[in-house]
Amino acid sequence: MSSGPYRTTKRVRAIYSVIASDNRLDILKILNSKGPLSYSELKTLAGFKSKKESGKFAYHLRKLVRMQLVSLNRAERRYVVTNLGRLILNLTRQIEEQSVIESGKTYVRTSRETMEEFKPDKILQVLVKEAGMPMELAEKMTGEAEARVHKFQTSYLTAPLIREIVNALLIEHGHEEYRHKLTRIGLPIHDITQMFNQYSRSTDAINSLIKQTSKRVFSEYLLLNQLSRDVTDAHFSGDINIANVGSWGLKPDTIFIDLYSLPAQGIKIQGKLLNSIHITTPKKFTDSLTNIILITSELNNEINKEIVYNNFLGYISDLIDNKTITDAKDSIVQMFKMISQIVSEKDSPFITLDLSITKDSKIDEKKLIKIKKIILESYNTYLDSIAMPKIALIIPCKFQKNEEEVIIKILSTVKNGGFIGINNNSKNIFAFSGISKSLNKKIVGGNISLHEVAINLPKLSYESNKDEAYFRAKVALMLKIAISTLSKRRSIIDDITGKGLLPFLNTNIGIISSQKIPLIINLTGINEAINNLLGSESTDKEKTKLAGKILDTANEEIAKFSKKTGEEFGLSSIRDDSSERFVSIDIEKFGKSRVKSEREYYSQSITINPNELEKVDQISTYINKFEGGYSIYLDTSNISSKKFIGITKKTSNKISYFKFYNRMKVCISCTVKNTHNTDKCKNCNSTSLEEYPIR
Numbered sequence: 001m002s003s004g005p006y007r008t009t010k011r012v013r014a015i016y017s018v019i020a021s022d023n024r025l026d027i028l029k030i031l032n033s034k035g036p037l038s039y040s041e042l043k044t045l046a047g048f049k050s051k052k053e054s055g056k057f058a059y060h061l062r063k064l065v066r067m068q069l070v071s072l073n074r075a076e077r078r079y080v081v082t083n084l085g086r087l088i089l090n091l092t093r094q095i096e097e098q099s100v101i102e103s104g105k106t107y108v109r110t111s112r113e114t115m116e117e118f119k120p121d122k123i124l125q126v127l128v129k130e131a132g133m134p135m136e137l138a139e140k141m142t143g144e145a146e147a148r149v150h151k152f153q154t155s156y157l158t159a160p161l162i163r164e165i166v167n168a169l170l171i172e173h174g175h176e177e178y179r180h181k182l183t184r185i186g187l188p189i190h191d192i193t194q195m196f197n198q199y200s201r202s203t204d205a206i207n208s209l210i211k212q213t214s215k216r217v218f219s220e221y222l223l224l225n226q227l228s229r230d231v232t233d234a235h236f237s238g239d240i241n242i243a244n245v246g247s248w249g250l251k252p253d254t255i256f257i258d259l260y261s262l263p264a265q266g267i268k269i270q271g272k273l274l275n276s277i278h279i280t281t282p283k284k285f286t287d288s289l290t291n292i293i294l295i296t297s298e299l300n301n302e303i304n305k306e307i308v309y310n311n312f313l314g315y316i317s318d319l320i321d322n323k324t325i326t327d328a329k330d331s332i333v334q335m336f337k338m339i340s341q342i343v344s345e346k347d348s349p350f351i352t353l354d355l356s357i358t359k360d361s362k363i364d365e366k367k368l369i370k371i372k373k374i375i376l377e378s379y380n381t382y383l384d385s386i387a388m389p390k391i392a393l394i395i396p397c398k399f400q401k402n403e404e405e406v407i408i409k410i411l412s413t414v415k416n417g418g419f420i421g422i423n424n425n426s427k428n429i430f431a432f433s434g435i436s437k438s439l440n441k442k443i444v445g446g447n448i449s450l451h452e453v454a455i456n457l458p459k460l461s462y463e464s465n466k467d468e469a470y471f472r473a474k475v476a477l478m479l480k481i482a483i484s485t486l487s488k489r490r491s492i493i494d495d496i497t498g499k500g501l502l503p504f505l506n507t508n509i510g511i512i513s514s515q516k517i518p519l520i521i522n523l524t525g526i527n528e529a530i531n532n533l534l535g536s537e538s539t540d541k542e543k544t545k546l547a548g549k550i551l552d553t554a555n556e557e558i559a560k561f562s563k564k565t566g567e568e569f570g571l572s573s574i575r576d577d578s579s580e581r582f583v584s585i586d587i588e589k590f591g592k593s594r595v596k597s598e599r600e601y602y603s604q605s606i607t608i609n610p611n612e613l614e615k616v617d618q619i620s621t622y623i624n625k626f627e628g629g630y631s632i633y634l635d636t637s638n639i640s641s642k643k644f645i646g647i648t649k650k651t652s653n654k655i656s657y658f659k660f661y662n663r664m665k666v667c668i669s670c671t672v673k674n675t676h677n678t679d680k681c682k683n684c685n686s687t688s689l690e691e692y693p694i695r
Helices: 003-019 023-033 039-045 050-066 081-101 120-127 135-150 159-171 177-181 189-198 203-225 229-237 285-299 310-319 325-342 366-383 401-415 457-462 468-497 503-507 526-534 541-567 578-590 615-619 639-655
Strands: 068-071 078-081 108-109 115-117 156-158 240-242 256-260 308-309 350-354 391-395 420-425 446-456 519-523 568-573 607-608 632-635 655-662 664-667 673-674 689-691
Touching: 003 023, 003 081, 023 039, 023 050, 023 068, 039 050, 039 068, 068 081, 078 081, 078 189, 081 240, 081 578, 108 639, 120 135, 120 159, 120 664, 135 159, 135 350, 156 159, 159 177, 203 639, 229 240, 229 468, 240 468, 240 578, 256 285, 285 308, 285 310, 285 325, 285 503, 308 310, 310 366, 325 366, 325 391, 325 639, 391 401, 401 420, 446 457, 446 468, 446 578, 457 468, 457 519, 457 526, 457 578, 468 503, 468 519, 468 526, 468 541, 519 578, 526 541, 541 568, 615 639, 632 639
Parallel strands: 108 156, 256 308, 308 350, 350 391, 391 420, 446 519, 519 568, 607 632, 632 655
Antiparallel strands: 068 078, 108 115, 240 446, 256 446, 420 655, 664 673, 664 689
């Protein structure tokens, strides 16, 4: 007999001997699914945790290495499974599955990636524990499920398939409430495949894929489990809209951080053990900017829509004196750039710096104007380096003669793609979105705001057949659903925060009040609803009067609930993702001929053009009834400096808070900003242009 075949047989026998050990087979499986792993990582995962077991683990690992089932990457000091090791694992799995078939028993592939013999008692446990079913009924349903399983004539099942069988039986017997509790949330294989294709060529593709997948799961969890059936039905039917469903039940929308109220003892950032950072009262100008960067980094993971820093100007005013103008600008520009990098992802929150100061501020007017100019010039430099900024400024400006330089800089900043808001209401504070910091009482320090629930007013008007009284009654009924939705959300966010899932909000309650959280309901499409109720022949005066009546009815309704529950509810008219969704649903239900929307979305904000100054007077009669906030834009496209000052001054005298908007397009190829009426990029001649966002 030749020596070749003998050596081969001996080697195969040796491999069988190595994998005959459960410990060695487990090490091989762990490396295959978790590797590459360091020696200590592999030892811990394999269950050899005590010092006494170190020698035993080293013995098993050495056997695997010698048989070339595992190899060591000496450069990285990590162990990996070899191709031979993977082959052995595949053969082992095939042998295991074939043995199941030969046994004649029914086995289940579990979510833990194991094969277990089918045991009906596990169905009984799930029905009692997860669904809350009485024992007698659970035993009956378990018996039927077992009989159904054995009819399949298959050697093995999967856990999801068994759950589907049980759920089907529950539906057949009319036990929908129990079936609802057993619903398995997740994504079909087809959807996952489509998402792989969708994100295959995008930047940060794998993170985008993971985020979108998790959001889909959490949106199902919210709608199927956390919210009541009437709320979910109202959302699906388009009566209301819950925005950002995937994270709506995980994070608050808007947070206001009062930089004056940061405690002298500092801010805690937990969860980082020995590497944790303690944010203390700044002693240098650069420290104050670094603090904002660090806080943004933490809140980026805990806030959905917007982070607002109030009293920014006052926070830096005493520290900026020792800096030259050039150094101060450089530092602020760097802060803007670093913050932009932190919130660069599409679903990251927007950042707003509020330059308003408190009434008791001792900063003289001349110094205030100087610092405003420095900040605006720094912001402009930052804008030159970014296509679509995620930072805005809110400026108190009385548009007087001594502020002319600031006013001109505001215009040039807006023309450069900057987001600028004007707030002349010292009694209230706004986020750039328009959301109000407080409703009835002034909140001292920081707080969070919950909103992102909108009511579809046009749909209510279509269903009211031009009956104004009936329409207002329907608005009152829909407000009850919206109010219960936000109340439930308040309890969800409180629970999540209390469990430490939002560590910054949970740890730093001294700077973020959780006692008075404004709960704000957005009214979408009030203009379309009024036009539908009054008809095309109605005058602006009639429309304004009806808008006031609708808002009075709504405010009376939410005042009742505020008094009854102790919560603070308010109305808003700001931009969110409900306007397009509502139009789409309504066209499908009522037809295009009835859904007379000028664009593919309903109105939520108001845009004032330079040639319609009378609109300012009309709006001012009812806009303050939106106590939760509002979005009003002044269109500065193709406007002169003189006209800009005139329209801005008139608006600021009538309306507390408004924003500027300059129509532009951004080149997708080279990121250069272009005028709105161009078809080709002025820099690279590309026709791939995108409309500049409206915030």
